[in-house]
Amino acid sequence: xxxxxxxxxxxxxxxxxxxxxxxxxxxxxxxxxxxxxxxxxxxxxxxxxxxxxxxxxxxxxxxxxxxxxxxxxxxxxxxxxxxxxxxxxxxxxxxxxxxxxxxxxxxxxxxxxxxxxxxxxxxxxxxxxxxxxxxxxxxxxxxxxxxxxxxxxxxxxxxxxxxxxxxxxxxxxxxxxxxxxxxxxxxxxxxxxxxxxxxxxxxxxxxxxxxxxxxxxxxxxxxxxxxxxxxxxxxxxxxxxxxxxxxxxxxxxxxxxxxxxxxxxxxxxxxxxxxxxxxxxxxxxxxxxxxxxxxxxxxxxxxxxxxxxxxxxxx
Amino acid sequence: xxxxxxxxxxxxxxxxxxxxxxxxxxxxxxxxxxxxxxxxxxxxxxxxxxxxxxxxxxxxxxxxxxxxxxxxxxxxxxxxxxxxxxxxxxxxxxxxxxxxxxxxxxxxxxxxxxxxxxxxxxxxxxxxxxxxxxxxxxxxxxxxxxxxxxxxxxxxxxxxxxxxxxxxxxxxxxxxxxxxxxxxxxxxxxxxxxxxxxxxxxxxxxxxxxxxxxxxxxxxxxxxxxxxxxxxxxxxxxxxxxxxxxxxxxxxxxxxxxxxxxxxxxxxxxxxxxxxxxxxxxxxxxxxxxxxxxxxxxxxxxxxxxxxxxxxxxxxxxxxxxxxxxxxxxxxxxxxxxxxxxxxxxxxxxxxxxxxxxxxxxxxxxxxxxxxxxxxxxxxxxxxxxxxxxxxxxxxxxxxxxxxxxxxxxxxxxxxxxxxxxxxxxxx
Numbered sequence: 051x052x053x054x055x056x057x058x059x060x061x062x063x064x065x066x067x068x069x070x071x072x073x074x075x076x077x078x079x080x081x082x083x084x085x086x087x088x089x090x091x092x093x094x095x096x097x098x099x100x101x102x103x104x105x106x107x108x109x110x111x112x113x114x115x116x117x118x119x120x121x122x123x124x125x126x127x128x129x130x131x132x133x134x135x136x137x138x139x140x141x142x143x144x145x146x147x148x149x150x151x152x153x154x155x156x157x158x159x160x161x162x163x164x165x166x167x168x169x170x171x172x173x174x175x176x177x178x179x180x181x182x183x184x185x186x187x188x189x190x191x192x193x194x195x196x197x198x199x200x201x202x203x204x205x206x207x208x209x210x211x212x213x214x215x216x217x218x219x220x221x222x223x224x225x226x227x228x229x230x231x232x233x234x235x236x237x238x239x240x241x242x243x244x245x246x247x248x249x250x251x252x253x254x255x256x257x258x259x260x261x262x263x264x265x266x267x268x269x270x271x272x273x274x275x276x277x278x279x280x281x282x283x284x285x286x287x288x289x290x291x292x293x294x295x296x297x298x299x300x301x302x303x304x305x306x307x308x309x310x311x312x313x314x315x316x317x318x319x320x321x322x323x324x325x326x327x328x329x330x331x332x333x334x335x336x337x338x339x340x341x342x343x344x345x346x347x348x349x350x351x352x353x354x355x356x357x358x359x360x361x362x363x364x365x
Numbered sequence: 366x367x368x369x370x371x372x373x374x375x376x377x378x379x380x381x382x383x384x385x386x387x388x389x390x391x392x393x394x395x396x397x398x399x400x401x402x403x404x405x406x407x408x409x410x411x412x413x414x415x416x417x418x419x420x421x422x423x424x425x426x427x428x429x430x431x432x433x434x435x436x437x438x439x440x441x442x443x444x445x446x447x448x449x450x451x452x453x454x455x456x457x458x459x460x461x462x463x464x465x466x467x468x469x470x471x472x473x474x475x476x477x478x479x480x481x482x483x484x485x486x487x488x489x490x491x492x493x494x495x496x497x498x499x500x501x502x503x504x505x506x507x508x509x510x511x512x513x514x515x516x517x518x519x520x521x522x523x524x525x526x527x528x529x530x531x532x533x534x535x536x537x538x539x540x541x542x543x544x545x546x547x548x549x550x551x552x553x554x555x556x557x558x559x560x561x562x563x564x565x566x567x568x569x570x571x572x573x574x575x576x577x578x579x580x581x582x583x584x585x586x587x588x589x590x591x592x593x594x595x596x597x598x599x600x601x602x603x604x605x606x607x608x609x610x611x612x613x614x615x616x617x618x619x620x621x622x623x624x625x626x627x628x629x630x631x632x633x634x635x636x637x638x639x640x641x642x643x644x645x646x647x648x649x650x651x652x653x654x655x656x657x658x659x660x661x662x663x664x665x666x667x668x669x670x671x672x673x674x675x676x677x678x679x680x681x682x683x684x685x686x687x688x689x690x691x692x693x694x695x696x697x698x699x700x701x702x703x704x705x706x707x708x709x710x711x712x713x714x715x716x717x718x719x720x721x722x723x724x725x726x727x728x729x730x731x732x733x734x735x736x737x738x739x740x741x742x743x744x745x746x747x748x749x750x751x752x753x754x755x756x757x758x759x760x761x762x763x764x765x766x767x768x769x770x771x772x773x774x775x776x777x778x779x780x781x782x783x784x785x786x787x788x789x790x791x792x793x
Contacts, residue, residue: 114442114464114750200611201549201623218549223557223613225768308614311559312761326439327753329464 100342106335113329126336136337138312139320140344142229142304146316147297150236155290157237158244163274165245166252176249183242191306194235198222198307225313232304232314236297244289251285252278291352298345317341393423394684396691398454399430399441401674405708410456410695413703417694423687428452441465450681453688454695457500459491459673460745463752466494470678473498475689483698484713491742492675499677501696502713504704506672507740508569508658509733511624511632511642515652516542528573528599528659531631535607538630547628552607554620555633557767562616563760564743565670566633570596572668572741574661579759580744580784585791588759589781596661597773601766613768625649633658635672639729640709655729657736671740673713705730711737748793758783 107126111119130136165176182190197204198221206218221231255278263273279286301318308314310323321341325334396418400410407429414425428451430437438461444451445468457465473481476498481489484502492500510531512524520538525531535552542550556562572578576593580586604610612620617634621641624632627648632638642653657667676692678685694700701712705723711730717723718734730737745752762780765771771779785791 112750113439113446114467115446116443117446199619199622200609201551201628202626218609218611220610220613223611223615225613225770228614309558309560309616310757311614311764323757327435327757329439329442329750329753 103335103342104339106331107339109332109335111331111335113325113331116331119332122332126333127340129333130336130340135312135315136317136320139315139317142314143298143300143316143318146229146233146236146300146304147294150233150240150297151290151293153233153237154241154244154293155286157241158248158289161241161245162248162252163278165249179242179245181242182239183246185239187239187302188306190239191235191303194231194238195222195307198231222308225311228308228311228313232307235303235307236300239303240293240296244293247285247289247292248282251282254285255281287352291349294348294352295345298348299341317344393418393421394687395424395426396453396684396687397426397428397451398691398695399428399437399452399456401456402429402432409704409708413695413700414691417691420694421687421690423691425691430456434458438464445469445679445681448681450679450683453679453682453684454692455677455679456503457675457677459488459505459671459675460743460752460756462492462494462499462675462677463745463747463749465677466497466499468680469499470680470682470685470689471497471499472501472678472689472692475685476501476693480693483716484696485715485738487671487738487740487742488673488675488713491671491746494746500675501677501692503674503676503696504701504710505713505737505740506635506637506711507669507733507737508565508633508672509636509639509669509729509736510656510658511634511638512654512656513538513630513649513652514654516630517654524654524656525631525659527662527665528570528596529662531659532599532603532607535630539607542630549628551609551623551629553603553631553633554608554612554615554623554629556616556620557604557608557612557764558614558616558619559760559764560616561756561760563763564756565672567597567600567759567763568670568741568743569633569658569668570600570661572670573658573665575665576661578741578744580747580755580788582744582747583791584747584788584793586781586784586788588784589777592661594774594777597763597766597777599661600763601769601773604767604769613764636711636727636729637709639727655733657733667736667739669736669740671742673711748788751787751793754787755784758787 106119108121108123109119110122110125161179165172165179169175185193196202200206200218200220200223203218203221205221206215209215210218219227221227259277259281260273263277268276299318300316301322304311304314304316305319305322310319310327315323317337318341321334321337323334324330324337328334398410398414400407400414411427414427417423418425430440438458441452441455441457441461442465445465448468455465455469462469473493473496481498481501485505488502488505489498492498492502510525516538517524517534520534520541522534522537523530525534531553539550539552556566568578571588571593574592574596576590576596577587579588604612609623615623617638620629620632620634621638623629624634624638625642625647639653639655641647643650658669660666676695678688678692682688696713698712698714698717701714702717702720702723704710705712705717705720706726709727712718712723715734715738718731718737724731743752744755748755758780762771762776762783766773766776
């Protein structure tokens with residue numbers, strides 16, 4: 051593994067900037083020009099709103115009169131820090147992100163390993179796995195809401211029939227079950243995403259390595275831990291980062307399944323409630339800004355800890 | 366980041382607002398009106414507006430708005446805060462006047478007094494902010510008690526007049542039916558999800574016990590009182606006893622689903638559920654009775670939370686005269702009668718409750734005239750633009766008690782502190 055990485059680094063142009071030829075430099079210049087329009091669009095649709103949100107978080111702006119605001123310094127952030135509901139939302143979000151990403155990674159790995167094996171009908175299976183991912187979240191959330199219903203929901207019906215539970219459960223209403231219910235739907239929906247990314251990585255692992263391992267008589271479990279996992283780790287890390295960032299800004303699932311209920315409210319649900327329901331643009335922007343910071347911090351931690359390289363070398 | 370999404374959504378909504386110019390004369394002016402956007406409602410409103418246009422020789426532009434009422438409010442607030450005259454006539458919820466009043470036209474000056482006086486005083490009051498009449502009623506709503514006539518008869522129970530009676534009858538019927546093999550039978554379903562609907566339901570419980578209206582008309586926070594605690598305590602005792610735990614996540618339609626499929630003895634809901642429960646495909650057709658919500662004990666009173674929609678005029682409109690005329694037309698007795706007949710919604714004019722045609726379609730309307738007239742308003746007037754925060758704090762406090770996380774007395778005393786802080790001690 052180490053050898054593989056060293057080789058790829060040695061080959062990458064970034065590892066040896068001094069040896070750039072005139073042609074490479076020219077190519078880079080034109081690359082920059084080609085990237086410019088995209089950067090401009092990004093600045094307009096992502097940069098400007100982000101800056102404006104951060105700006106609003108230092109004001110007392112109200113949705114009813116967006117012009118008549120005044121700067122109030124860090125008041126919004128102080129109020130946010132003192133708000134139990136906000137910390138509840140942070141806690142919910144983190145709990146949701148950790149549990150859902152772990153389950154999705156493990157399940158995604160198992161399914162990907164299965165699909166990677168040479169079994170008949172593999173193409174069909176791969177397509178079928180993607181169905182939950184293809185359904186719009188709003189639709190699947192509402193569908194699950196009906197399946198979770200305590201009186202006529204199909205889940206209770208099945209579990210009662212199997213003797214797993216003795217009385218119908220109120221999946222989305224019971225405060226102890228609600229977050230689990232949200233995690234379950236997310237797992238159902240995004241495991242395919244994990245599966246797909248892991249599968250793509252698995253298919254890049256050279257078959258000779260497995261062959262060598264087999265000849266050496268190494269047990270399949272050991273092959274997985276010592277060969278497969280290290281080789282797919284960069285791709286796996288990218289997938290986990292994507293999922294975690296997505297999970298941290300989760301909004302649609304909890305909002306559709308349980309509305310503004312405190313049992314499942316995520317940071318984004320909280321921010322929306324402040325911004326739209328309470329028209330408190332200043333305070334809601336502070337919550338959004340905090341959410342942005344949390345996501346940014348997580349990214350930095352992951353990139354550092356996982357030593358994932360997004361530089362030119364990995365492409 | 367987030368506000369970017371919101372802004373994009375709003376922009377899209379405005380851009381997509383379908384503009385429907387009517388064929389016809391070039392004379393007159395074009396007045397734009399925001400109709401509700403849910404199926405029957407939209408077509409009904411569009412027809413009404415077009416009829417007005419034909420009658421007066423003007424033109425109307427029907428602007429469609431988001432389906433979710435909170436998003437409609439956000440859209441209106443953004444438009445009005447920019448002094449936009451994009452929409453001349455706005456359809457607003459009964460709890461919005463306090464939030465929007467600054468940007469709405471004072472109709473008190475433009476509309477003859479006798480036209481205003483024909484509507485229920487409680488609604489006119491809710492539409493009046495600081496002495497300014499900002500909207501004319503379209504229709505009214507109030508919470509009602511639906512019950513299963515056949516089941517009450519079977520178990521020899523009378524229609525309950527107090528919540529305590531309801532609690533015991535529900536238990537008797539529920540237990541009897543379960544013994545008879547209907548495992549899924551429950552006594553009472555209502556709107557227990559943490560949302561505006563729970564505020565409506567819980568306000569009814571509290572008010573029926575004489576526990577006030579959360580915040581009194583003068584702005585004083587009154588929720589922390591023994592009667593309110595008693596009401597919330599009784600409601601909390603229902604969960605898992607006569608109400609399924611799932612009720613904690615029920616909105617109107619989930620409650621109706623349980624009741625209409627025959628799995629509940631009693632249901633609290635709005636009048637719209639009547640027409641649907643009498644539909645040809647309804648398993649409980651002809652087995653349903655409707656009455657006023659019970660009193661909170663012998664000394665309590667019947668009550669129902671006031672709901673409904675109203676027509677307001679944008680202060681920045683260029684066609685003030687025509688816009689006011691359209692708003693008046695949309696809230697006129699003729700339009701209200703058409704609404705009662707076509708989409709079964711309640712008029713706000715007492716004389717229509719004696720109209721034979723309407724009563725034939727909606728028999729409960731005459732009996733419940735008093736309920737609609739005396740409906741209790743949510744404290745949106747005194748709390749002004751903080752109403753949504755007040756409502757959210759209230760429903761969360763009640764939801765916590767119902768879920769058994771916080772006892773009623775503690776929950777309401779916490780709420781009292783929250784509201785006092787929010788209101789700067791009653792000054793709002």
